[in-house]
Amino acid sequence: MNIRGLIYTGIDGWGKLASLLEQYTVQGVFILVDENTANYCLPVLLEHCPRLKESHVIRIQAGEEFKTISTTSLIWQELSDYGALRNSMLLCLGGGVITDMGGFAAATFKRGIDFALIPTTLLGMVDAGIGGKTALNLNGLKNQVGLFAMPKGVFLFPEFLKTLPERQLASGFAEMVKHALISDRVHYNELIKCNLLKDKGAESLILRSASIKVGVVESDPHETGRRKTLNLGHTIGHALESYSMHHDSEPLLHGEALAAGLVCEAFISMRVLGLPESDLQSISNFITWHFPHYRLKPSACNDIIAYMLKDKKIDSPGKINFSLLQSIGKSVVDQYPGEKLIRESMHFYVNIEFGFFS
Amino acid sequence: MNIRGLIYTGIDGWGKLASLLEQYTVQGVFILVDENTANYCLPVLLEHCPRLKESHVIRIQAGEEFKTISTTSLIWQELSDYGALRNSMLLCLGGGVITDMGGFAAATFKRGIDFALIPTTLLGMVDAGIGGKTALNLNGLKNQVGLFAMPKGVFLFPEFLKTLPERQLASGFAEMVKHALISDRVHYNELIKCNLLKDKGAESLILRSASIKVGVVESDPHETGRRKTLNLGHTIGHALESYSMHHDSEPLLHGEALAAGLVCEAFISMRVLGLPESDLQSISNFITWHFPHYRLKPSACNDIIAYMLKDKKIDSPGKINFSLLQSIGKSVVDQYPGEKLIRESMHFYVNIEFGFFS
Numbered sequence: 001m002n003i004r005g006l007i008y009t010g011i012d013g014w015g016k017l018a019s020l021l022e023q024y025t026v027q028g029v030f031i032l033v034d035e036n037t038a039n040y041c042l043p044v045l046l047e048h049c050p051r052l053k054e055s056h057v058i059r060i061q062a063g064e065e066f067k068t069i070s071t072t073s074l075i076w077q078e079l080s081d082y083g084a085l086r087n088s089m090l091l092c093l094g095g096g097v098i099t100d101m102g103g104f105a106a107a108t109f110k111r112g113i114d115f116a117l118i119p120t121t122l123l124g125m126v127d128a129g130i131g132g133k134t135a136l137n138l139n140g141l142k143n144q145v146g147l148f149a150m151p152k153g154v155f156l157f158p159e160f161l162k163t164l165p166e167r168q169l170a171s172g173f174a175e176m177v178k179h180a181l182i183s184d185r186v187h188y189n190e191l192i193k194c195n196l197l198k199d200k201g202a203e204s205l206i207l208r209s210a211s212i213k214v215g216v217v218e219s220d221p222h223e224t225g226r227r228k229t230l231n232l233g234h235t236i237g238h239a240l241e242s243y244s245m246h247h248d249s250e251p252l253l254h255g256e257a258l259a260a261g262l263v264c265e266a267f268i269s270m271r272v273l274g275l276p277e278s279d280l281q282s283i284s285n286f287i288t289w290h291f292p293h294y295r296l297k298p299s300a301c302n303d304i305i306a307y308m309l310k311d312k313k314i315d316s317p318g319k320i321n322f323s324l325l326q327s328i329g330k331s332v333v334d335q336y337p338g339e340k341l342i343r344e345s346m347h348f349y350v351n352i353e354f355g356f357f358s
Numbered sequence: 359m360n361i362r363g364l365i366y367t368g369i370d371g372w373g374k375l376a377s378l379l380e381q382y383t384v385q386g387v388f389i390l391v392d393e394n395t396a397n398y399c400l401p402v403l404l405e406h407c408p409r410l411k412e413s414h415v416i417r418i419q420a421g422e423e424f425k426t427i428s429t430t431s432l433i434w435q436e437l438s439d440y441g442a443l444r445n446s447m448l449l450c451l452g453g454g455v456i457t458d459m460g461g462f463a464a465a466t467f468k469r470g471i472d473f474a475l476i477p478t479t480l481l482g483m484v485d486a487g488i489g490g491k492t493a494l495n496l497n498g499l500k501n502q503v504g505l506f507a508m509p510k511g512v513f514l515f516p517e518f519l520k521t522l523p524e525r526q527l528a529s530g531f532a533e534m535v536k537h538a539l540i541s542d543r544v545h546y547n548e549l550i551k552c553n554l555l556k557d558k559g560a561e562s563l564i565l566r567s568a569s570i571k572v573g574v575v576e577s578d579p580h581e582t583g584r585r586k587t588l589n590l591g592h593t594i595g596h597a598l599e600s601y602s603m604h605h606d607s608e609p610l611l612h613g614e615a616l617a618a619g620l621v622c623e624a625f626i627s628m629r630v631l632g633l634p635e636s637d638l639q640s641i642s643n644f645i646t647w648h649f650p651h652y653r654l655k656p657s658a659c660n661d662i663i664a665y666m667l668k669d670k671k672i673d674s675p676g677k678i679n680f681s682l683l684q685s686i687g688k689s690v691v692d693q694y695p696g697e698k699l700i701r702e703s704m705h706f707y708v709n710i711e712f713g714f715f716s
Contacts, residue, residue, distance in 0.1 A: 110670035146469045312468035
């Protein structure tokens with residue numbers, strides 16, 4: 001699978017996008033946006049591709065809580081009502097919700113129409129937009145529904161990041177940290193030093209991170225082996241995210257949950273695989289510095305473990321599968337640390353706040 | 359794509375089913391049934407595969423009107439609630455609704471779990487169960503949502519047909535007639551003579567019909583060319599079916615709508631491709647003999663054409679695509695007869711009742 005060949009960026013990217021879209025009539029192109037990208041990103045897109053002003057725009061509400069089958073049904077219905085055909089194209093302009101759900105809607109409309117992705121968040125650029133996964137949440141369970149389907153192109157324009165609130169930017173940064181942790185200590189050290197919001201060099205770090213994801217996915221498109229390394233931090237992170245979605249008035253963003261998951265799973269890695277304590281300390285400090293600390297109640301642990309037991313990556317009942325670290329830059333898949341150690345890791349995370357490592 | 363190799367039948371079929379299912383734990387197998395197959399077919403399955411008595415059964419309501427995203431959500435939720443994992447198996451026991459929708463639910467649950475089909479209707483055995491298409495209706499529009507996904511096996515047991523009401527059997531028979539029309543005049547002549555409900559030779563005719571479908575699908579799995587021949591009768595048939603679903607208290611079955619569609623499209627074939635009048639007469643008589651005549655009101659024609667314009671096989675706005683017949687046994691794809699001729703064909707169908715050809 002040639003994923004790298006489908007990813008375009010920079011000034012050249014706008015030209016490639018225009019020539020891709022020329023393969024469709026303007027009425028055959030549908031643009032999917034949410035309230036935010038409609039305001040902040042759609043005008044930029046239309047400036048670069050004025051022909052799209054005649055295309056139909058499908059607007060949905062912004063937020064992870066709308067990544068549902070109900071919203072997908074609205075997208076299908078609007079495609080149908082506005083005459084989308086089997087040779088139409090859905091252009092998804094937005095964050096992970098838009099690219100995951102738009103990809104799913106396109107891949108299942110009339111047994112699959114073309115789609116392309118323009119991720120507008122850092123998370124979308126380095127992670128969600130890359131790799132051919134489409135997904136919906138099911139009753140709050142993350143990404144329980146979905147399929148593998150490749151877009152016709154993924155277009156990375158870091159200029160969209162200027163429109164992003166700082167909290168959203170940090171959320172995507174967590175995936176960049178994860179990419180570095182699983183494969184590249186040098187890149188990790190660069191990230192520690194950078195200030196993503198202000199550095200001029202940020203764009204090259206973003207492309208490096210996207211490139212790590214591309215490399216992993218190309219070597220294992222359907223997640224039978226190496227792609228599982230991308231799961232680092234996500235077994236606990238996804239469960240925390242589901243928990244927070246059900247319990248908090250202002251739920252954790254994906255990257256915020258992942259950041260906490262990375263600390264927990266680094267702790268488990270130390271116990272199970274001998275990750276050096278200095279590495280654990282570096283990871284904990286780095287994450288504590290960049291992300292707000294989630295106040296996890298002890299009573300929440302049972303619920304969070306229950307969510308883990310429903311994780312779609314579980315292949316044997318009751319056995320929670322982890323991808324862990326041997327050292328920064330070196331990951332190991334298919335680890336089953338067991339419930340006791342999972343609880344201890346959450347306890348470790350809770351106590352960081354009280355200066356365990358400071 | 360080796361579809362033929364995935365289809366099992368006869369006594370050997372039960373053995374093959376058992377050995378397929380042995381690859382999964384009993385808790386890992388989920389059986390999808392509707393109210394009817396729960397009563398009439400599930401006991402037969404459990405008798406042949408007693409191990410499945412411990413598997414979870416998902417029951418849905420019977421009928422085309424439940425082939426929706428709402429029902430699919432219930433299936434996903436029940437899979438999730440009862441602990442289905444990525445290596446689970448959904449065994450779909452029922453007619454076209456169960457096999458189409460069950461296939462879709464499985465192919466999209468956790469980005470795709472295994473599924474296998476046991477069609478229990480004639481329509482399912484010769485058509486819906488074969489070819490890797492999964493589908494849902496969207497707001498009454500037939501099969502607007504779906505994707506291509508191959509089951510692990512398709513098991514044809516004609517013994518299930520004994521449980522079928524005569525009207526359902528006739529509905530499947532319409533697809534058999536279509537298979538004969540598009541590819542095999544000898545088989546068509548056999549069908550004219552047979553009494554499917556009582557003949558001992560019926561089983562071999564059914565397998566012949568399934569085999570025609572397999573041959574066509576294997577040569578063109580994603581419907582870019584020859585597979586379109588299977589569309590004969592369906593452009594008008596699907597639109598009639600959608601119309602009837604919205605307007606009639608007891609809507610047409612798929613095969614009943616198809617039967618009317620075959621007559622209309624044979625008429626169009628005569629005008630466009632010179633189908634001999636004797637062939638049109640044979641088709642009209644045969645269908646009038648086997649299927650109730652649908653009392654189409656002249657006022658319905660506009661609605662029916664509007665449904666055709668939303669058909670998922672349209673690839674150019676406003677151009678309604680047909681697969682037609684040059685003669686019985688010989689089909690031609692990508693025909694655009696235009697609205698006037700479509701109206702005339704419906705007029706022709708309406709008048710058959712009054713003895714045009716008797």
